[in-house]
Amino acid sequence: MMGSLAKLCQAIGFQRAVANVEDIESISKARHDRDGAASLSNDHPSALRCFKGMLSSAKGKRIVVFLDYDGTLSPIVNDPDCAFMSDPMRSAVREVAKRFPTAIISGRSRDKVHEFVKLDEVYYAGSHGMDIRGPPQQAKTYDGKYQTKALDKKGNELIIFQPALEFLPAIKEMLKELEKKAMGIRGAVIEDNRFCVSVHYRHVQESDYGLLHEKVQSVLGKYPHFHLTRGKKVMEIRPSIKWNKGHALEYLLDTLGFTGTDNVLPVYIGDDRTDEDAFKKTIAQKRKKKRNVAKHLVDEPE
Numbered sequence: 001m002m003g004s005l006a007k008l009c010q011a012i013g014f015q016r017a018v019a020n021v022e023d024i025e026s027i028s029k030a031r032h033d034r035d036g037a038a039s040l041s042n043d044h045p046s047a048l049r050c051f052k053g054m055l056s057s058a059k060g061k062r063i064v065v066f067l068d069y070d071g072t073l074s075p076i077v078n079d080p081d082c083a084f085m086s087d088p089m090r091s092a093v094r095e096v097a098k099r100f101p102t103a104i105i106s107g108r109s110r111d112k113v114h115e116f117v118k119l120d121e122v123y124y125a126g127s128h129g130m131d132i133r134g135p136p137q138q139a140k141t142y143d144g145k146y147q148t149k150a151l152d153k154k155g156n157e158l159i160i161f162q163p164a165l166e167f168l169p170a171i172k173e174m175l176k177e178l179e180k181k182a183m184g185i186r187g188a189v190i191e192d193n194r195f196c197v198s199v200h201y202r203h204v205q206e207s208d209y210g211l212l213h214e215k216v217q218s219v220l221g222k223y224p225h226f227h228l229t230r231g232k233k234v235m236e237i238r239p240s241i242k243w244n245k246g247h248a249l250e251y252l253l254d255t256l257g258f259t260g261t262d263n264v265l266p267v268y269i270g271d272d273r274t275d276e277d278a279f280k281k282t283i284a285q286k287r288k289k290k291r292n293v294a295k296h297l298v299d300e301p302e
């Protein structure tokens with residue numbers, strides 16, 4: 001059962017920790033591309049060195065796997081439309097999804113990630129978690145108005161959760177303005193991620209960075225309910241709601257029936273700053289468990 005997870009980790013670049021598994025092309029090299037991404041260092045504890053230990057803490061628990069897309073399941077490439085996932089990576093994710101509930105949480109639009117991943121057996125959260133296609137169960141602790149039922153191509157029932165729905169008209173307007181403004185700057189690429197917008201500057205001359213930033217800020221100034229975050233050579237404009245990849249992880253755990261339980265171990269694999277919101281929630285989950293154990297000890301009569 002753990003073999004499939006080890007294989008996926010190896011495909012993502014965790015080879016050192018899980019030796020003796022069949023060789024799958026690693027994307028770790030591509031991730032160290034000096035583009036501002038956090039790299040492994042003494043300041044960052046390495047999952048590579050404690051993978052087996054991490055798995056031993058999964059004993060008796062249900063593992064739920066959460067994966068980022070760009071830079072994790074696909075290499076970072078120059079053209080965002082060409083960030084394809086390799087077939088071995090797809091097989092590794094498919095194998096994991098057979099054994100553990102698995103979700104992909106990306107900054108991309110949900111449809112775009114699905115198009116790249118092409119697997120129906122995983123759950124998808126696009127737009128940094130603001131567009132979730134989850135299990136066919138309403139989440140208990142979330143506002144029902146953002147949850148709608150839908151059917152997939154095979155007629156299976158799904159729940160769609162979109163907490164930023166009311167921002168859609170403004171996002172469409174903003175997208176047009178950004179496209180117009182960015183046209184003047186060579187190399188700038190605007191990507192429609194449905195509930196957020198990416199402004200890529202990977203191909204912009206360094207001398208034009210400031211100008212592009214100014215233009216983005218001038219558009220953003222007209223939309224006070226939005227804010228800017230940063231990724232790898234990309235500025236991302238998002239609605240200012242209290243919702244990120246971490247909340248999406250919690251939402252999915254809820255719809256999978258794990259709210260208030262101790263018997264779950266969420267595993268999140270990601271490479272970028274926005275993934276840190278989800279890492280924090282997995283840690284919070286662990287702390288919650290510790291608190292519950294402590295409470296249990298206090299409640300328990302001696």
Ligand SMILES: O=P(O)(O)OC[C@H]1O[C@H](O[C@H]2O[C@H](CO)[C@@H](O)[C@H](O)[C@H]2O)[C@H](O)[C@@H](O)[C@@H]1O
Pocket residue numbers: 068069070071075076077078079080081083105106107108191193198200202231232233234236272274
């Ligand atoms: O949450 P993620 O799935 O990691 O998405 C974050 C952004 O990823 C994409 O941009 C990044 O990957 C591109 C393809 O490798 C690369 O060209 C770009 O420079 C990177 O920033 C995606 O295009 C963005 O919309 C996502 O927000």
